[in-house]
Amino acid sequence: MSETNNAAQQFLTFRLNPEQYGINVLQVREVLEVPDITMLPRMPAYMRGVINIRGLVMPVIDLRLKLGLSAEDKSIHSRVIIIESEKDGLVLVLGILVDAVHEVIDIAADQISPPPTFGAQVDNVFMKGIARVNEEFVVILDLQQIFSSDADLVKLAEGAKAMPAGVGASN
Numbered sequence: 001m002s003e004t005n006n007a008a009q010q011f012l013t014f015r016l017n018p019e020q021y022g023i024n025v026l027q028v029r030e031v032l033e034v035p036d037i038t039m040l041p042r043m044p045a046y047m048r049g050v051i052n053i054r055g056l057v058m059p060v061i062d063l064r065l066k067l068g069l070s071a072e073d074k075s076i077h078s079r080v081i082i083i084e085s086e087k088d089g090l091v092l093v094l095g096i097l098v099d100a101v102h103e104v105i106d107i108a109a110d111q112i113s114p115p116p117t118f119g120a121q122v123d124n125v126f127m128k129g130i131a132r133v134n135e136e137f138v139v140i141l142d143l144q145q146i147f148s149s150d151a152d153l154v155k156l157a158e159g160a161k162a163m164p165a166g167v168g169a170s171n
Contacts, residue, residue: 008106013138014081014098016064017072021098022105022131022138029082029093031101034074051095053082060095066146067126072099085143092147105138107131112140 011022012031032053037060039049046065050057060080065071077100085092115127128140 006108006110008108010104010106011138011140012081012104013102014079015100015102016067016069016098020102020136020138022107022140023081023083023143025104027083027085027143029084032080032082032095034078034080034097048097051080056093058082058094060097061147063096063098066096075099083143085147094147105133107133107138107140 010025012025012028013020013022015021035051035053037049037051040047043049046062048060048062050059062071074097078097079101080095080097081101082093082095085094111131111133112129113131114129115124116130117124126142126146128142131138131140
C-alpha cells in the first residue's frame with residue numbers, strides 16, 4: 001500500500017449511547033457546552049432548534065434522533081459540535097448535539113474497515129467505516145451522507161442566515 005493511502009487522518013471522537021463515533025476534524029469548527037436552544041415550530045423531532053453563536057444563527061440537530069437512536073436527556077457531559085457539511089455545493093454550518101466529546105485521535109486509512117452489513121445500531125449508509133482503537137470500536141460517520149437528503153435542514157440553514165442575530169442565546 002502506498003504511503004498516501006495509509007496516511008493517518010484525525011477524527012474527533014464522541015459518544016452516543018455507549019457507542020463511540022468519530023468525524024473528520026476538518027469538518028469541525030468548535031465544540032461548545034450546550035447553549036440555550038430556541039425551538040422552532042413544525043420541525044422534525046431531530047431538529048432541536050437554533051442557537052446564536054457570535055451573531056450567527058445556526059440549526060442544532062440531535063444526532064441521536066437523526067441516526068434513529070433513542071432520545072436521551074442532555075447531561076453535564078452533553079456538547080454541541082459545530083460542523084461544516086457540504087450539500088450540492090452549499091456549505092451547511094450547524095450544530096450536532098452529542099452525549100459527550102472525548103478526544104482527537106489519529107487513525108490510519110488501513111485501520112478503517114468498511115461498515116458492517118448487519119448488526120449496527122446506525123444505518124450503515126451513514127458510515128464511512130469502523131476502526132478499532134485502543135480495544136474499542138470507533139464508528140466513522142459520513143456527515144455529508146447523513147445530511148444529504150435533508151431538504152428541511154437546507155431550508156433551515158439558508159433561512160437561519162436571514163434571521164435576526166437576537167434569536168437564540170447570545171454566546
